[in-house]
Amino acid sequence: DRIAISCGTEQLTYTELNAKANIVANRLLAAKAESEAGKGETMVALLLERNIDMVIGILGVVKVGYVYVPIDPEAPQDRIQYTLSDSGASLLLVNQGKEDMISLPQGKIYAIEHLYADEPDAAMGAERQANPDVSIAPQDALYIIYTSGTTGEPKGTIIEHExxxxxxxxxxxxxxxxxxxxxxxxxxxxxxxxxxxxxxxxxxxxxxxxxxxxxxxxxxxxxxxxxxxxxxxxxxxxxxxxxxxxxxxxxxxxxxxxxxxxxxxxxxxxxxxxxxxxxxxxxxxxxxxxxxxxxxxxxxxxxxxxxxxxxxxxxxxxxxxxxxxxxxxxxx
Structure with missing residues (x-):
C-alpha cells in the first residue's frame, strides 16, 4: 500500500502499479499470440510522454520478458522510424490519439491507455491483473537504448536483466x-x-x-x-x-x-x-x-x-x- 510512483497530482501504490502493469503485460502476450507465433525476442518500442503511463508501459513489457525500446516522442520523424526499423520492433506503445501519427508496417500499434482501460468483465479483469506466468532468465535482454548517433547512425545497446x-x-x-x-x-x-x-x-x-x-x-x-x-x-x-x-x-x-x-x-x-x-x-x-x-x-x-x-x-x-x-x- 505504499506509494510507488507519482506525477503531478496522480499517484499509485505498489498494488495499483502492479495491477496496471500486469494488464499491459497480459495484453501484450495476447497481442503477440495474435500476430506472431514464432519464437525469439520480442521488441516493444515505447513512444510515450513523461508521466505514470510511461513507467506502466516499461513494467508491462518487462513482466512478459519482452525487450523495451524507449524512443523520445520529440525526436525527428526519421530518427523515430530508423529506431523502429533497426530494432525490429513488432509492437509499439503510444499515447492515446497518437496511433495514426507513426507507421509500423511489420507490427501493431497500441495506445497504452486503451490497454489497461476498465475491463467490463470482472472475472476477465481479475485475470488480466494477475502476474503473468512467464519465465525470465537473468541473461535475457531487458532493454535497448540507442546512442546519440553523433558519429554516424545511432547504435542500439542491448542490456540484460542481470x-x-x-x-x-x-x-x-x-x-x-x-x-x-x-x-x-x-x-x-x-x-x-x-x-x-x-x-x-x-x-x-x-x-x-x-x-x-x-x-x-x-x-x-x-x-x-x-x-x-x-x-x-x-x-x-x-x-x-x-x-x-x-x-x-x-x-x-x-x-x-x-x-x-x-x-x-x-x-x-x-x-x-x-x-x-x-x-x-x-x-x-x-x-x-x-x-x-x-x-x-x-x-x-x-x-x-x-x-x-x-x-x-x-x-x-x-x-x-x-x-x-x-x-x-x-x-x-
Missing amino acids: CVVRLMHNDDMPFNFHEEDVWSLFAAYNFDVSVWEMYGALLYGGHLVVIPNDAKKDSYAFLDLLREKRVTVLNQVPSSFYNLMQVEQAEAGERLCVKHLIFAGEALQVGKLKAWHAKYPEMNIVNMYGITETTVHVTYKAITAEEIALDVNDVGKALPTLKIYILDGDKL
Whole structure:
C-alpha cells in the first residue's frame, strides 16, 4: 500500500502499479499470440510522454520478458522510424490519439491507455491483473537504448536483466538506499541514467517521482517539486544542477531533504559545489561515471570538502562486482 510512483497530482501504490502493469503485460502476450507465433525476442518500442503511463508501459513489457525500446516522442520523424526499423520492433506503445501519427508496417500499434482501460468483465479483469506466468532468465535482454548517433547512425545497446540487478543490488553496495527514499525521475527514459533512477526507486521499495517536462525546464518549478515531494535521492547532470543550485541559494525557502546527490552524464566541476557543501555538509555527494554499454554507472567517487577545496575532478573507483583497467597510450 505504499506509494510507488507519482506525477503531478496522480499517484499509485505498489498494488495499483502492479495491477496496471500486469494488464499491459497480459495484453501484450495476447497481442503477440495474435500476430506472431514464432519464437525469439520480442521488441516493444515505447513512444510515450513523461508521466505514470510511461513507467506502466516499461513494467508491462518487462513482466512478459519482452525487450523495451524507449524512443523520445520529440525526436525527428526519421530518427523515430530508423529506431523502429533497426530494432525490429513488432509492437509499439503510444499515447492515446497518437496511433495514426507513426507507421509500423511489420507490427501493431497500441495506445497504452486503451490497454489497461476498465475491463467490463470482472472475472476477465481479475485475470488480466494477475502476474503473468512467464519465465525470465537473468541473461535475457531487458532493454535497448540507442546512442546519440553523433558519429554516424545511432547504435542500439542491448542490456540484460542481470546487469541492472547487479547495478542496484550487490554484496557491497556503497549506498544505503531503502524503502523510505523518494527518488526523482529526471532523466529522459531513452537516456540510461533513467534506468538507475527508475529501478533504484522501485527495487528498493521507494517512491518514484516522475518530473514533468515543464519542471525539467524550469529550475524554480523543479526546486518546488523537490521540496513538496521531499526527494531524498537526486540524480543530476552537472549543467542542470548548476542552474538548480543558483536558484536554491538565491532563495530563503525550506531546506531540501536530499540525502544522496549523484552526478553523471558529463564532467563535474567540483569547485562549484563549495557553497552548496557548506550549506548541506551532511549530504552524500557522489560523482559517477559510465556509459550505456556498461549499464549506466561503472565508477563512483564521494565528493568531500577536500575534493572541493582542491577542485579535483575524479571518477573514483569501480562499483562492486566490476573491475576497471587503466591503459596508457601504447596499450590500445
